[in-house]
Amino acid sequence: MEPGSPxxxxxxxxxxxxxxxxxxxxxxxxxxxxxxxxxxxxxxQAGALDLLHTEATGITIGLPYLASAVNGHAKNYADExxxxxxxxxxxxVALSYHDRxxxxxxxxxxxxxEKDGWVGLALFCNMxxxxxxxxxxxxxxxxxxxxxxAMGWDVPDADGLWRFPHYTYGRKLAEVHPDTTAxxxxx
Amino acid sequence: MTSSESTDVLIVGSGFGGxxxxxxxxxxxxxxxxxxxxxxxxxxxxxxDFLLGSSYTRIFDFVIGDGxxxxxxxxxxxxxxxxxxxxxRAPGFIFDRRGSIGRNMWPAEITRSTLDPWYDRVAESLxxxxxxxxxxxxxxxxxxxLCDHAGATANPAPVAVDNATCVNCNWMMAGCRFGAKRxxxxxxxxxxxxxxxxxxxxxxxxxLERLDDGGYRVHYNAIDAEDxxxxxxxxxxxxxxxxxxxxxGATPVILQRSESTLGTMPxxxxxxxxxxxxxxxxxxIDEDKVxxxxxxxxxxxxxxxxxxxxxxxxxxxxDKLDGSLPEYDRxxxxxxxxxxxxxxxxxxxxxxxxxxxxxxxxxxxIGQWKSWLTIFQMIEDDNEGVFGEPPTTxxxxxxxxxxxxxxxxxxxxxxxxxxxxALADAECRRIFEKEGVGSVAPWTNDVxxxxxxxxxxxxxxxxxxxxxxxxxxxxxxxxxxIFVTDGSAVPSALTVNPAMTIAALAERAVxxxxxxxxxxGVKVSYGAPAPDGSTSGRNGVRDTIPVTIAGR
Numbered sequence: 001m002e003p004g005s006p007x008x009x010x011x012x013x014x015x016x017x018x019x020x021x022x023x024x025x026x027x028x029x030x031x032x033x034x035x036x037x038x039x040x041x042x043x044x045q046a047g048a049l050d051l052l053h054t055e056a057t058g059i060t061i062g063l064p065y066l067a068s069a070v071n072g073h074a075k076n077y078a079d080e081x082x083x084x085x086x087x088x089x090x091x092x093v094a095l096s097y098h099d100r101x102x103x104x105x106x107x108x109x110x111x112x113x114e115k116d117g118w119v120g121l122a123l124f125c126n127m128x129x130x131x132x133x134x135x136x137x138x139x140x141x142x143x144x145x146x147x148x149x150a151m152g153w154d155v156p157d158a159d160g161l162w163r164f165p166h167y168t169y170g171r172k173l174a175e176v177h178p179d180t181t182a183x184x185x186x187x
Numbered sequence: 188m189t190s191s192e193s194t195d196v197l198i199v200g201s202g203f204g205g206x207x208x209x210x211x212x213x214x215x216x217x218x219x220x221x222x223x224x225x226x227x228x229x230x231x232x233x234x235x236d237f238l239l240g241s242s243y244t245r246i247f248d249f250v251i252g253d254g255x256x257x258x259x260x261x262x263x264x265x266x267x268x269x270x271x272x273x274x275x276r277a278p279g280f281i282f283d284r285r286g287s288i289g290r291n292m293w294p295a296e297i298t299r300s301t302l303d304p305w306y307d308r309v310a311e312s313l314x315x316x317x318x319x320x321x322x323x324x325x326x327x328x329x330x331x332x333l334c335d336h337a338g339a340t341a342n343p344a345p346v347a348v349d350n351a352t353c354v355n356c357n358w359m360m361a362g363c364r365f366g367a368k369r370x371x372x373x374x375x376x377x378x379x380x381x382x383x384x385x386x387x388x389x390x391x392x393x394x395l396e397r398l399d400d401g402g403y404r405v406h407y408n409a410i411d412a413e414d415x416x417x418x419x420x421x422x423x424x425x426x427x428x429x430x431x432x433x434x435x436g437a438t439p440v441i442l443q444r445s446e447s448t449l450g451t452m453p454x455x456x457x458x459x460x461x462x463x464x465x466x467x468x469x470x471x472i473d474e475d476k477v478x479x480x481x482x483x484x485x486x487x488x489x490x491x492x493x494x495x496x497x498x499x500x501x502x503x504x505x506d507k508l509d510g511s512l513p514e515y516d517r518x519x520x521x522x523x524x525x526x527x528x529x530x531x532x533x534x535x536x537x538x539x540x541x542x543x544x545x546x547x548x549x550x551x552x553i554g555q556w557k558s559w560l561t562i563f564q565m566i567e568d569d570n571e572g573v574f575g576e577p578p579t580t581x582x583x584x585x586x587x588x589x590x591x592x593x594x595x596x597x598x599x600x601x602x603x604x605x606x607x608x609a610l611a612d613a614e615c616r617r618i619f620e621k622e623g624v625g626s627v628a629p630w631t632n633d634v635x636x637x638x639x640x641x642x643x644x645x646x647x648x649x650x651x652x653x654x655x656x657x658x659x660x661x662x663x664x665x666x667x668x669i670f671v672t673d674g675s676a677v678p679s680a681l682t683v684n685p686a687m688t689i690a691a692l693a694e695r696a697v698x699x700x701x702x703x704x705x706x707x708g709v710k711v712s713y714g715a716p717a718p719d720g721s722t723s724g725r726n727g728v729r730d731t732i733p734v735t736i737a738g739r
Contacts, residue, residue: 021545022553037547056239058416058587105542110633116251116593119634120586122545123532130527130553131237133244138235151527151556154495161235161364164496166486167355172320173331173483174341177505183310184317184345185276186508186519186683187299 009090011049013067016093018048018125020100022147032089035097041146047135048128057124066121069114070103077103136160194220195709196700197405197426199392199441202265203686204432204673206375207309207693208700213382214715217704220424221384222407224391224433224581225261228268230372233362237528240413243361244589249529250436250582251591254636255462255572255598257436258529261415261590262362263388265434266674266686267370269360270640271499272347273521273684274315276306276691280510280517284679287569287603292678294650294659297695304731305691308724310345312717313369315687318343322350324497325485326560329472330522331502332481333560333625337618341502344521347686348498357497357524367498378718391581392441393421395429395669396448401707403429403449403668408580416585427707428668428700432693435460435642435675436594437582439656442646442663444577453664455656456646460572460596462639464518464565464680466608466632467525468615469534470625472558480622492557499524500563500684507614508682515567515603518611519682520618523563531556533634537626544631560625562615566607568680570644572598598637641685646675648692660699661692668703672696694728 015033024042026034034044053060067090074092077099078085085094092100107118127133129147132140138160141148156162179187195218198205205221213219226245234241246262247269260266279299286292309315323331323343331341353367363370380386389410396404402425409420431438439457446452477483477490484490503521510517535543536552543549552559575595578584583592600608612629619625630638649655652664661676663669672693674685681688701713716722 022550023547038550042550054239056244056414056588058585058591101542101546104545108634119251120591122634126532126545127237127528129550130531130556133237133239133528135238136241137237147553150554152492152495156235162356162358162495163354164356165354167324167493167496168321169323169325169328169332169483169485170321171328173323173328174335174339174502176342177340177508180342180505181276183276183306183315184342185687186278186342186505 010064010067012093013071013090014049014052014063015044016100017070017104017121018043018128020097020104021122021125022046022129023097032093035100037097040150043125043129046129046145046147047132048125051124051128051134054134059120059124062117066117073107074103193425194218195426195711196428196430196704197222197424198430198432199405200265200432200434200673201263201371201376201386202260202267202432202434202673203371203690204693205265205430206371206379207690208430208432208672208697209384210375210379210382210718211697211713211715212700212704212711213379213384215701215711215713217709217711219379219384221386222390222392222405223263223386223388224410225263225388226412227263227386227388228362230364230366233364235356235358235361235364240589241361246362247360247590248592249590250594251635252594252596252598255596256635256638257594257596257642258638258640259434259436259642263386264371264376268362268372270686271359271523272368273344273500274313274347274687275345275503275683277681277683277688278508278510281679281681284514284567286679287601288654290651292649294648296659302691302695304727305695306687307727308694308717309687309690311721311724312374313347315345315347317345318350318501323501324355325491325493326497326524327501327522329477329483329491329560330562332483333618334504336481337621339504339506339618341504344500344503353498355497357495359499360526374718392433393444393580394441394448395445397450398425401668402427405429414588416588418580427709428670428704430670430672430700432671432673434673435645436596438671438673438675439574439645440577440582440595443574449666451665453652453656455654457574459570459644459647459654460574460598460642461568461570461644461680462572462598462637463641463643463685464568464604464607464682465639465641466564466566466611466637467523467630468562468564468612468627469630470560470562470619470627471537471552471555472560472625473623474558476622476624480624494524494557494559497524515607516610517682518564518566518607520611520615521563521565523561525561533630533638535628535631537628543628544634564608564611564615565682566604566611566680567682568604568607569601570679571601571604572596572645574645600637641674643674643677643685644679646671647678648676649678661696662699662703668707670696670700
């Protein structure tokens with residue numbers, strides 16, 4: 001199934017969740033999962049769904065539950081506020097970016113009984129963008145991974161390792177503490 | 188159940204507390220067996236890779252608690268393999284701390300001056316060296332220049348890094364590929380092996396049992412090499428002496444779980460946990476102001492843009508390590524690199540609107556990542572952490588195949604701790620925001636609670652049996668022959684990186700462990716030189732120890 005396909009409720013919902021954590025540009029004009037509040041690729045394009053479906057995360061088995069639950073929370077949120085939801089897409093997807101943000105803010109707030117699960121989901125969505133934990137880092141950078149490129153990661157050497165021959169301003173930039181001991185420690 | 192194996196000394200964990208004691212006891216003639224829950228990863232296997240399953244996730248452990256999350260090592264070499272190797276000694280006032288218990292938290296016999304000979308042993312053994320300004324990374328240099336600009340001092344930190352070999356890749360947390368970091372894989376552990384110690388990786392100790400002969404039976408699970416959630420076997424080993432050095436996030440859990448087979452634990456087992464008062468602040472640096480206000484320029488003409496480059500912490504501000512200040516007003520501010528993944532999600536947008544840790548504004552600052560400068564605060568916390576019921580196995584319910592788990596630690600910061608963090612936040616703001624060089628915000632504590640990379644004090648030494656689990660000699664109260672020598676034995680937050688103090692206390696604990704082993708019929712003596720054969724550190728402690736040094 002194509003990502004974002006309108007009949008895949010779970011995928012659309014999780015994409016919308018990931019897009020709320022690190023928002024991105026829509027992939028195609030009819031893209032509903034991505035709210036489109038930013039004009040560069042976000043967590044979804046960075047591979048959030050690939051990472052969430054990586055068994056090593058330990059979160060994969062819980063995805064159907066999380067998708068269903070966030071839609072339940074979204075519906076309650078909308079009902080309480082008199083927001084009318086478009087039935088063509090899952091309730092969380094039907095919310096505006098502002099309201100999706102509010103739902104996640106409430107679910108991850110201290111004291112929420114389901115906080116652990118939502119923080120875990122947010123953590124992996126963020127990781128897809130800022131560290132591409134589903135890919136070899138060097139390969140991801142060379143392939144133009146949107147998060148790592150946006151962060152400005154330098155390309156590693158040919159062996160996949162980073163080395164920085166230039167690393168220092170090379171001069172004294174402050175006075176050391178007057179009580180520093182001979183071992184270089186505080187007194 | 189009949190145990191098929193026995194050893195003189197069984198050591199749980201191979202970080203500082205395990206490696207140092209393993210070396211000295213093996214060198215002294217004892218049969219030493221080390222059980223390590225994590226894998227044994229060789230230098231050529233250390234990768235620069237965030238991919239799940241790479242060395243980074245194999246050797247690192249992140250346990251989310253209730254109000255406190257703990258990061259630690261999970262491999263042969265323990266925290267030394269994943270840490271950033273800063274090795275300052277604790278300031279003198281620390282040893283007079285009273286905290287909230289109304290009396291000294293540290294044993295009266297331990298002061299900075301009585302601990303200095305043991306610090307010297309560690310400094311010689313790793314070794315620890317001073318850095319000069321040409322060793323300091325761009326990030327450290329920027330922090331120094333910011334401090335200077337704000338009228339503060341800044342010190343290149345002493346480190347256990349061979350700076351001539353270091354390539355400033357900033358991948359220390361995944362294990363040093365270049366042999367530059369002087370982890371325990373380069374000194375104490377190979378020396379212990381040379382003296383006949385054995386190390387068994389992927390052996391997670393679950394429980395201790397008292398034997399009729401006064402010894403102990405140690406029960407372990409064998410852990411799958413790739414999926415740490417899977418147990419592939421189990422067994423037990425009998426020992427005359429047991430040293431627990433599983434780290435402050437695991438040692439008390441093993442002891443709590445052992446209460447049914449060992450007997451009542453001291454009240455302080457699993458209490459008085461300290462996160463070393465740690466908290467991070469991340470600043471977004473204005474590159475133009477780095478050039479125009481601070482006068483810093485790199486070889487290629489850029490001002491900074493160097494968050495990716497370096498070797499963890501290189502420069503610290505110690506102005507508030509002033510013994511004349513009241514307790515909870517003293518702290519250090521150390522420049523630090525923190526890798527992405529865990530290192531960006533908790534950073535908050537300076538001056539941003541709620542939510543500050545995710546969303547569009549957060550994405551914008553992630554796009555400025557090269558211009559991030561992160562500062563590590565170490566204040567005096569209030570030892571307010573308490574461990575709840577132990578999980579079924581290990582020290583956490585493992586969520587992910589590697590690295591991520593949910594543990595029983597509860598931490599509700601007291602007003603004293605919050606006061607310390609507020610002072611440190613304010614000082615960070617003062618230093619960064621003078622003339623707008625940076626805009627800074629603390630990491631949020633609302634997502635995974637507070638967090639520490641230096642868990643301490645959950646099974647601590649002390650003079651007072653009511654508030655310390657261990658005697659000043661590191662023996663578990665009421666359980667002769669069981670010693671604890673890891674960060675859990677350190678009584679309090681230190682206001683600096685604790686590796687040097689954990690290691691010095693482990694060195695200091697060895698003579699009493701040797702004596703206890705001798706009393707149990709083990710043929711062992713004290714007096715090994717540093718792992719490389721150097722002897723000045725040994726000579727420095729000759730007159731302070733209660734056992735005979737071999738060859739004296």
